[in-house]
Amino acid sequence: MGAPFSVTSISGYNSNPPSDDGTQTEANRVKWSTIKTKLPDPIKTAYEASETATLAAFAKIIGGNGITSTAGSYSALSTDQGKLIYATGAGATISTPDATDVDDPFVFGVRNASAGTITIDGFGSQTIDGAANVTMQSGDGTLLFTDGTNWFTTGLFPASSLTLSGTLTAATVTATGALNGATIGGSMVATVAEMETAGVTDKVVTPFTMNRSPGVAKAFVKYDSSGSVSASHNITSVTDGGAGALTPNWATDFSSANYSCVATPSANNSGSTATSFSAQLGTSPAAGSALVYTLRFSDGAQIDVTSTSVGAFGDQA
Amino acid sequence: MIKLRCIVSTRPDGGVSITHPSAEIMAIFTLGGAPEGYFGRLDWDAQIASMTGRGIRESVAVRHVRALISGGLTTAEAYELIRDRDTASDWSGKELWARAELPADRWFRDAWHRSANGGPIVINLSRAKSIQFREIKNAVDSENKRRQSDLELFDIPVACDLAFFRERIRKASDERELRRIWPKELAWMS
Helix, strand or coil, X not given: CCCCCCCCCCCCCCCCCCCCCCCCCHHHCCCHHHHHHHCHHHHHHHHHHHHHHHHHHHCCCCCCCCEEEECCCEECCHHHCCCEEEECCCCCEEECCXXXXXXXXXXXXXXXXXXXXXXXXXXXXXXXXXXXXXXXXXXXXXXXXXXXXXXXXXXXXXXXXXXXXXXXXXXXXXXXXXXXXXXXXXXXXXXXXXXXHCCCCCCECCHHHHCCCCCCCCEEEEEECCXXXXXXXXXXEEEECCCCEEEEEECCCECCCCCEEEEEECCECCCCCCCCEEEEECCCCECCECCEEXXXXXXXXXXCECEEXXXXXXXXX | CCCCEEEEXXXXXXXXXXXXXXXXXXXXXXCCCCCCCCCCCCCHHHHHHHHHHCCCCHHHHHHXXXXXXXXXXXXXXXXXXXXXHHCCCCCEEEEEEEHHHCCCCCCCHHHEEEECCEEEXXXXXXXXXXXXXXXXXXXXXXXXXXXXXXXXXXXXXXXXXXXXXXXHHHXXXXXXXXXXXXXXXXXXXX
16 A cells, blocks of 8 residues: 555646747747646646545544444455454454555554454464464454564553553453562552451452451460560560469550450470460450460469460451 | 560569560660551551550650651660550569579569569568468379379379478478478479
8 A cells, every 4th residue: 555645746837938038929928828837737736636645645544544343353455554443253353454465554453342352363474563463352452563574563462461660550450360560559459447347359458457457466475484575576575473474565555455365375384294284364355465374274373384375366446 | 686674563562573575676666666567557546545545644655656656766765665654553663674683483483572662572481381382282182183093003192291391381481491392202393
């Protein structure tokens, strides 16, 4: 097809008029009939030809040639330059015209308006972006250009991977493979309220809000018989109030005294006999701490153990 | 790594409470505060209200929250804040001790006693005697219970005259003498 616009040349124009020697001869008289053939007629002809060429050119650029909707496969023609092929049938194949026939420049668009994928196939052995064909995802669109030999797309959403350096904003993103990125934000991230109600199934959890899930321990601590802390989270201190009576102090308070606290004592630290121990809360835990007793089974005495591990679950203020 | 110290306090009954700060909180307080989201997205005003609601001074609660968020305290200020928040207001003689200064033997832990004005930890002999008698009795009972399922010893209980030990315990003049009172038939409980 070549360039969409053809340059118009002026025909009939006398570029070598006879010389005006100043003599009053018939040949030198100014007459309409002679001027008309020398100037206005060629201009009129050239202008009309330019208008026609301009209209033809506009018809060849993107958007100037209308839309061809197809529910099935379609083979684009040389007359489809500038046209959008609107494919509505999943699984259809849109074939390009012969690049050597349409020549460079030539461009047309394809939009996959179907619910599934479609294929764009290069004419004969002609390639598209170096491949025999490309797959378009549902909702995707592309322009196809040719260099007179093969075809090239622009704006096509890659089927295998998409790399963005900016922000992706979309109503729905469906990925069958991995979705990788440095960060994620917006309403995709579960809020504190959503973490606490735990009823949301389609949000991501970040470290920032993870602690607010009802199922996550808000604090934990492991301490020895004296209250010395060897591991902790959200603990300011452990107070040793006596043998087997220690109180972990939470760094951040629970919203009330109604939370769950579990404690596990480890080995006997007070004698050579194999004695069993249990742990129990001294009273209902306070919002900011929980008194944990370790008791000897045999007589119920509060007694030191090698170490105790405590975890606390519930809503925090 | 800093060597953590502890806060020794005297309760109104003369008993001793020892508060051990966590390495975690000392790092948070003395460095740049907790990382974003470390405690979840908490309502800090509610945290302050909760602390003041359980008797902590508002100025302490505010300092605590600021320290959790931003850190920036000196080590001394961090201990001071933990003292003000995690020890009861009716405790007295609050002092910062090295852990090595605490009594290594916790056998008589519940008999530890201390002046309301602070100072060293001493053992209340009266309470210690009760502890010693309780431990002897428990050791005898446990051993006899164990022997009940022992093929050779099930009908041979430990020969231990508790009344005799009670009298020896009553007469003990100090905790070292008290600690040596133990039935020979039983393994020594260290």
